[in-house]
Amino acid sequence: MKIQRITYLSLGSNQGEKLQNLQKAIDLIAEKVGAVQKVASIYKTASWGYDGEDFYNTCIKVSTYLPPETLMFRLLKIEEELGRERKNKKGYTDRVIDIDILLFDDEIIFSKTLIVPHPRMLERKFALVPLVEIARNVIHPIEKKHLFICLENCTDDSEIFKLEEQLQRPIPITEKYNYIAIEGNIGAGKTSLANMMSDEFNAKMVLERFADNPFLPKFYNDEERYAFPLEMSFLADRYQQLSDDLAQFDLFKNFIVSDYYIFKSLIFAQVTLQNDEYQLYRKMFDMMYNEITKPDLYVYLYQNTDRLLQNIKKRGRDYEQNIEAGYLQKIHDGYSNFIKTQQDLNILIIDVSELDFVNNEADYLHILKKIKNHKV
The missing domain is CATH 3.30.70.560 (7,8-Dihydro-6-hydroxymethylpterin-pyrophosphokinase HPPK)
Known part of the structure; x- marks a missing residue:
């Protein structure tokens, strides 16, 4: 900190x-x-x-x-x-x-x-x-x-x-927003950005607990068999985590940054589940989604597929190394469709394909500037 x-x-x-x-x-x-x-x-x-x-x-x-x-x-x-x-x-x-x-x-x-x-x-x-x-x-x-x-x-x-003239005070991110959710495809850098912003602004942080999910490595080895238990376990865990963590914070006093938003559950489920499984899943999702606090700003980090594959390889998680470009494109298409249909969500899309905001401070400041200047 x-x-x-x-x-x-x-x-x-x-x-x-x-x-x-x-x-x-x-x-x-x-x-x-x-x-x-x-x-x-x-x-x-x-x-x-x-x-x-x-x-x-x-x-x-x-x-x-x-x-x-x-x-x-x-x-x-x-x-x-x-x-x-x-x-x-x-x-x-x-x-x-x-x-x-x-x-x-x-x-x-x-x-x-x-x-x-x-x-x-x-x-x-x-x-x-x-x-x-x-x-x-x-x-x-x-x-x-x-x-x-x-x-x-x-x-x-x-x-x-x-003088009568007045200078304008730039409104800081912490005053403009109370709760920011950062989203993106696999390997887009959402957790890295969430960590950096949390450190920068002393924000409360909500990070997805994907590493604790026992179905994830199994899913990448056998998608058809483990898709439904994986998506249901993710949905239940995300719902519980967001419900518990956001309830602990005063959304009018704390600044909160999350590296996911619960709607990603539906996006991944659309890609991985069979139609009958998805219909059942959707019923459960709709009940949970209505009870989750919506972020003041939803940031989607877009990164092209080649760069995503490079990032996935670089971070070296064994169970991710067989992810194919086609699967990543389906995930991106799911996010695109979600973004197009959301009327009541404040959304900012940032193309980070040519940015290295982790190692280049100018790129990081560029992202912060976009967030600060985004008009609701």
């Missing part, structure tokens, strides 16, 4: 579309650093320490699992992405965007590359005024005083003007 820390960042811009620059920076911080919990108003001030264009300034409160040095590196990359060019000049200059770490929890950091709290924050109204707006009663780690007292003691007499 990653530890979430609170950091307060100061943002400023005095070149180009200043309001847009601040908003883009906030959006990128939400995407690559952590959840933005609060955004202060925008304040206009004269350039500080040199003669230049007026600045638009704000402060944001961010929850992040990044350590301080990594956080600073990410912020520098965001500045670079937004067009800031750092020149080897002494003193202050105009800038498209400037992002400073003001506070990092209550830590005091002195290193070659980072000093926290920011050594000049108490001298600058453009930093203190928006910071006090969102962190009035936070105590400065060195001064041992509330920030609003620090502002009262600030000797900066420069003028500062609050």
Whole structure:
């Protein structure tokens, strides 16, 4: 489990579309650093320490699992992405965007590359005024005083003007959704993604207990004989697990991630069962399905068949090694038909065929961005 820390960042811009620059920076911080919990108003001030264009300034409160040095590196990359060019000049200059770490929890950091709290924050109204707006009663780690007292003691007499324009706070996944179910074909990576998201957001996790099913290895050796007991045992176990686990969590307070949704039982049963067996199975399924809590978001990870076969071979489960491409295609067709018929389920399809979100952080962040930006 990653530890979430609170950091307060100061943002400023005095070149180009200043309001847009601040908003883009906030959006990128939400995407690559952590959840933005609060955004202060925008304040206009004269350039500080040199003669230049007026600045638009704000402060944001961010929850992040990044350590301080990594956080600073990410912020520098965001500045670079937004067009800031750092020149080897002494003193202050105009800038498209400037992002400073003001506070990092209550830590005091002195290193070659980072000093926290920011050594000049108490001298600058453009930093203190928006910071006090969102962190009035936070105590400065060195001064041992509330920030609003620090502002009262600030000797900066420069003028500062609050603007009417408002910046938008990106809504984090944990506020947008309470319960996400991640689905996909065999080998699509649904459990890996569920584990990563659970670790990222300290989410409650519900994982399918497929490894405990004694019929699964037998099924892959003799499908016709063991299909019905396999699908019935899966259905009963999934129903019990989801009923028990979801009942333990407060769906309005906890963030829950599951690597399956009970409808997969019907999808696999359609592929594996004979018609008469399926009709009996469907009666049992319909009774259970109506009682199961529906996810706020159903994520389907699509992966092409060749990639699925590679993943199955790579993870090395003996009983899966004889799975054929035709069987995987039937499973995918079942998911496709299910998705097309669901009117009351919030569904997001993500093609991960060319992604390696387990080993490539950019691919993982790409998936999170799609989930964050998905419109209900």
